[in-house]
Amino acid sequence: MKPISSNIRDAKTLKGDFYTSEDYLESSKVKIFEKSWQLLSDNSHLSSVGSQKPVQFLEPLVAEPLVLIKQKDLSLKCLSNVCTHRGNILVNNQTKAKEIVCKYHGRRFNSCGKLLSMPEFSDVNNFPSENDNLTELPIKNWKQFLFSSLNSTYKFEQLIKEMDNRIGWMPIEKFKFDPSTSKDYFVNANWALYCDNYLEGFHIPFVHGGLNKTLDYDKYHTELGSYAVLQLGYAEENSIFFDLPKKSVDYGKKIAAYYYWLFPNMMFNFYPWGLSLNIVKPIKNNLTKVEFRSYVWDDKKRKSGAGSILDKVEMEDEEIVENVQKGIGSKFYKRGRFSPKMEKGVHHFHKLISEFLVL
Secondary structure (H helix, E strand, O other): OOOOOOOOOOOEOOOHHHOOOHHHHHHHHHHHHOOOOEEEEEOOOOOOOOEEEEEEEEOOOEEEEEEEEEOOOOOEEEEEOEOOOOOOEOOOOOEEOOEEEOOOOOOEEEOOOOEEEOOOOOOOOOOOOHHHOOOEEOEEEEOOEEEEOOOOOOOHHHHHHHHHHHHOOOOHHHOEEEEEEEEEEEEOOOHHHHHHHHOOOOOHHHHOHHHHHHEOHHHOEEEEOOOEEEEEEEEOOOOOOOOOOOOOOOOOOOEEEEEEEEOOOEEEEEEOOEEEEEEEEEEEOOEEEEEEEEEEOOHHHOOOOOOOOHHHHHHHHHHHHHHHHHHHOOOOOOOOEOOOOOOHHHHHHHHHHHHHHHO
16 A cells, blocks of 8 residues: 555545455554554443453454453553463453452462462473463553553554543543443444544535534534544534633634544544544444444533434434445546545545555
8 A cells, every 4th residue: 555645635545445355454453453542441330449341452353352450559450351271261241359260270360460370280381471471451541431552553642632632621531321322333334434434524514414504514624633633513503512611722612513533443522412432343344333322411412413413413424435335346436535625634544544554
């Protein structure tokens, strides 16, 4: 893959076969996702010492089994959830315990992943070694959300700092998860095509009639971060917007929504009612799972404004993205160009993809 030009006025998009090739998906698995930071969980059910919560790094593409454990000093550790003896999964359900005990052959680990004991191994040479301990991964806590990486090539702070500086004034750690409005969607399209669509408001007047009535399209604004893109949605007349504090850089503006994308596949959508969190998970080159998770700040505001018709907007997005997936495999389609005004976010995404795949 050739690098995408940094000059958006000269640049061309990713080639069509990036979205249709299993080879590119496999390359993305190793060179993008395994080197990225991924959201593993919120910190609910991890409040007391000894709490253990099994998670997957990014299933099904990178289905690495991990376990989060609350330590005595109230810190958290992220460990491999695979026994170092024969590969058994150690923790299958959320639980609370002082140790980790393998249910296959009784190997025991402490809460930091260090091997404590193993039956019938007294006559094994050079045992135990460091390889018998559980691998520890980095864990980062932002507000109530927990992130980790298998082999990140950039610091977590580079991912999160712009979003934290911009909207960190919200009491996000107090937002309440709402399972009743959280659901999964399956989209017959490539994961990156779904992100492409998210990263520009260009399509809003053509695809989202209802959303277009709540947002002022002429003021729609995109800002680029190191590994992030912010899209600012301004409220139309008589539409709900944030009551911003004076310390906000946006104080005095009628902001209806902060749409934050974090590389490569996370979307934090902040509305006056709270947060709609979307995690994009590749399944195949033409099939994607999108997890929608709702965290409520002010339930009274959920029925108005840009964040009130999320399911309808999602259905409209899925229809257009699936249609593009069909067309992008055409022998007559090669690659497109970018609108310098409206597609800065897509261009930034494509640049990052090409940079990671070239490495």
